[in-house]
Amino acid sequence: MSSPKRRSKLNKRLIEGGLAFSALITVLTTLGIIWVLISETFSFFEEVSIIDFLTDTQWTPLFANKHFGILPLVTGTLLTTFIAIALALPIGLTIAIYLSEYADKRFKRAIKPVLEILAAIPTVVYGYFALTVVTPFLQGFIPELAGFNALSAGLVMGIMIIPIISSLSEDALYAVPNSLRESAYGIGSTRLQTSLRVIVPAASSGIVVSVILAISRAVGETMIVAIAAGQQPRLTLNPLVPIETITTYIVQVSLGDVPHDSLEYRTIFAAGMTLFVFTFILNNISYWFKKKFQEQYE
Amino acid sequence: MMKYQINILVLSTFLFIALSSCNKSKEGGEGALTGEVKIDGSSTVYPISEAMAEEYRVGQPEVRVTVGLSGTGGGFKKFCRSEIDINNASRSIKEEEVNSCGEAKVNYVELPVAYDGLAVVVNPENDWVKEITVAELKKIWEPEAQGKITRWNQIRPEWPNEEIHLYGAGVESGTYDYFTEAIVGKSHSSRGDYTASEDDNVLVQGISGDKFGLGFFGLAYFSENKDKLKLVPVDDQNDANGKGPITPTLETVKNNTYAPLSRPLFIYVNSTSAERKEVVDFVNFYLENVGILAEQIGFIPMEDKEYEEAKVKFTNFVSQKAQ
Numbered sequence A: 001m002s003s004p005k006r007r008s009k010l011n012k013r014l015i016e017g018g019l020a021f022s023a024l025i026t027v028l029t030t031l032g033i034i035w036v037l038i039s040e041t042f043s044f045f046e047e048v049s050i051i052d053f054l055t056d057t058q059w060t061p062l063f064a065n066k067h068f069g070i071l072p073l074v075t076g077t078l079l080t081t082f083i084a085i086a087l088a089l090p091i092g093l094t095i096a097i098y099l100s101e102y103a104d105k106r107f108k109r110a111i112k113p114v115l116e117i118l119a120a121i122p123t124v125v126y127g128y129f130a131l132t133v134v135t136p137f138l139q140g141f142i143p144e145l146a147g148f149n150a151l152s153a154g155l156v157m158g159i160m161i162i163p164i165i166s167s168l169s170e171d172a173l174y175a176v177p178n179s180l181r182e183s184a185y186g187i188g189s190t191r192l193q194t195s196l197r198v199i200v201p202a203a204s205s206g207i208v209v210s211v212i213l214a215i216s217r218a219v220g221e222t223m224i225v226a227i228a229a230g231q232q233p234r235l236t237l238n239p240l241v242p243i244e245t246i247t248t249y250i251v252q253v254s255l256g257d258v259p260h261d262s263l264e265y266r267t268i269f270a271a272g273m274t275l276f277v278f279t280f281i282l283n284n285i286s287y288w289f290k291k292k293f294q295e296q297y298e
Numbered sequence B: 001m002m003k004y005q006i007n008i009l010v011l012s013t014f015l016f017i018a019l020s021s022c023n024k025s026k027e028g029g030e031g032a033l034t035g036e037v038k039i040d041g042s043s044t045v046y047p048i049s050e051a052m053a054e055e056y057r058v059g060q061p062e063v064r065v066t067v068g069l070s071g072t073g074g075g076f077k078k079f080c081r082s083e084i085d086i087n088n089a090s091r092s093i094k095e096e097e098v099n100s101c102g103e104a105k106v107n108y109v110e111l112p113v114a115y116d117g118l119a120v121v122v123n124p125e126n127d128w129v130k131e132i133t134v135a136e137l138k139k140i141w142e143p144e145a146q147g148k149i150t151r152w153n154q155i156r157p158e159w160p161n162e163e164i165h166l167y168g169a170g171v172e173s174g175t176y177d178y179f180t181e182a183i184v185g186k187s188h189s190s191r192g193d194y195t196a197s198e199d200d201n202v203l204v205q206g207i208s209g210d211k212f213g214l215g216f217f218g219l220a221y222f223s224e225n226k227d228k229l230k231l232v233p234v235d236d237q238n239d240a241n242g243k244g245p246i247t248p249t250l251e252t253v254k255n256n257t258y259a260p261l262s263r264p265l266f267i268y269v270n271s272t273s274a275e276r277k278e279v280v281d282f283v284n285f286y287l288e289n290v291g292i293l294a295e296q297i298g299f300i301p302m303e304d305k306e307y308e309e310a311k312v313k314f315t316n317f318v319s320q321k322a323q
Helices: A002-047 A050-055 A071-102 A105-120 A123-139 A150-174 A178-186 A191-202 A204-220 A223-228 A246-255 A263-293 B002-022 B046-059 B071-080 B095-103 B134-141 B174-184 B200-208 B219-224 B250-254 B277-296 B304-322
Strands: B035-041 B063-067 B086-089 B108-122 B165-169 B195-197 B213-218 B262-270
Touching: A002 A263, A071 A105, A071 A150, A071 A191, A071 A204, A071 A246, A071 A263, A105 A150, A123 A150, A123 A223, A150 A204, A150 A223, A178 A191, A191 A204, A204 A263, A223 A246, A246 A263, B035 B046, B035 B071, B035 B277, B046 B063, B046 B086, B046 B277, B063 B277, B071 B086, B071 B095, B071 B174, B071 B262, B108 B174, B108 B219, B108 B250, B108 B277, B108 B304, B134 B165, B134 B174, B165 B174, B165 B200, B174 B213, B195 B200, B200 B213, B200 B219, B213 B219, B250 B262, B262 B277, B277 B304
Parallel strands: B035 B063, B035 B086, B165 B195, B165 B213
Antiparallel strands: B086 B262, B108 B213, B108 B262
């Protein structure tokens, strides 16, 4: 009589074990990646001083006159990211406010998946779009724009992250309780006043989180900048000339035939570590922000 | 990279038509062969070997010929590990590569296949550069220029006060080794703050979209993109091999007046691979047909006599091995 019961208990334990194991795989993979990054980065810094790495203004590890300053790659990354956010934030937020506060329910249901298609386009396609469509188009207005440049890569990256901002912000706006909206209307606010002065501030934590996630996506984006932004590490904030981002550098070295186990090869781990630190900090800020500032209603 | 494949496709179709009309392609071999021939190495030699591979497939469809592009140096690393059968090289094998092949007990033979010139190019909208001297190129590209020579008027005062954007072959390519050797005077030694890529199409794309760009790569890539780029005549200030600035052409590369930027291209064949029938057959086919093909894709063929010598050299190499 107890045997079927025991069997079901055993089954249950097996299934639970399997589930726990699946969860563990992701954790172990993450730990493994972090371990490789740390150990390779560590041996990199045995040969290169960390002060040079953080303060030198040139990055030329593959050449005769070697410099290991990560700054040009970091500025390249931040420049493209800044351009992307400068485009995506206003547009994404406008879309979010419109969809949440103004749009007809049916229209919203139709348009939201369409917007999300933007996020489903392979980034390599975006890259070629930037290189072969956006850059020549912009050169019509800005003749001194180089063939590879931060501007068009950044703009196209901005288009790519619009859905992240619009979709997550829209969720945040939509989640603001109706009582707030009704109170605002009740004291005679217009729709615009309600949206901008009541709903947006109330949803600000969600909006900030969406922007941080978008930044983190842009910082780590690889294909678009590798194809369209150039491969020349240079310390500049000029968006019109070729630059190189951290991700592009990693691609460039991994595709070439730099001997494994050489200092040149380890540079990509140091660069990868820098990138990881960036996105790690950003994700933590967003997590912290969500916890700390989420407005509680009801 | 997408564009690249299309180029190759167009190219090979073109070659296919061109060659089958010459009726040369039937010379392939002694019955149907099977197997695989792995080629890697220089991106400069790539178009030739890829075209040869395409053409060879017509006569020997059962032999898979694959051609990669890791740069001459990258190719030699694989070659000395016996991962590939043939290495495309845009320069001769270096001392340390000879050693690493020796350590791995890899024997090989060097076969010249064509000549190439290194083209110095600017954007078609660039109306100030009419010619350039080797000394000026050195001033632009030497390691000391890094971070210092950044504007056009630093090279010649009458050139515009605009930032110069440099594009050049990546450090793993034979083109890079050859250019630095010829211009800077020391192989593998140049500034590092330029757009460096092993893929010449990236460079073509970069310079063709950049009014203030200047770059260098194999002449064949210029021939394919004539309409998007402007070729710069180079003056080595040595009147013994032609006076004044000289534009690279079939003629000037072959008679070496386009000095110092013309060079021979090679393929290297691994001796163990040369024991395989399909490899021998492919190499013979290569030497037989490369003259005509090379010219069609923008390279400069060698004299017929030189191809004959290469064939004899290879035959001896194979028979030596057989003993």
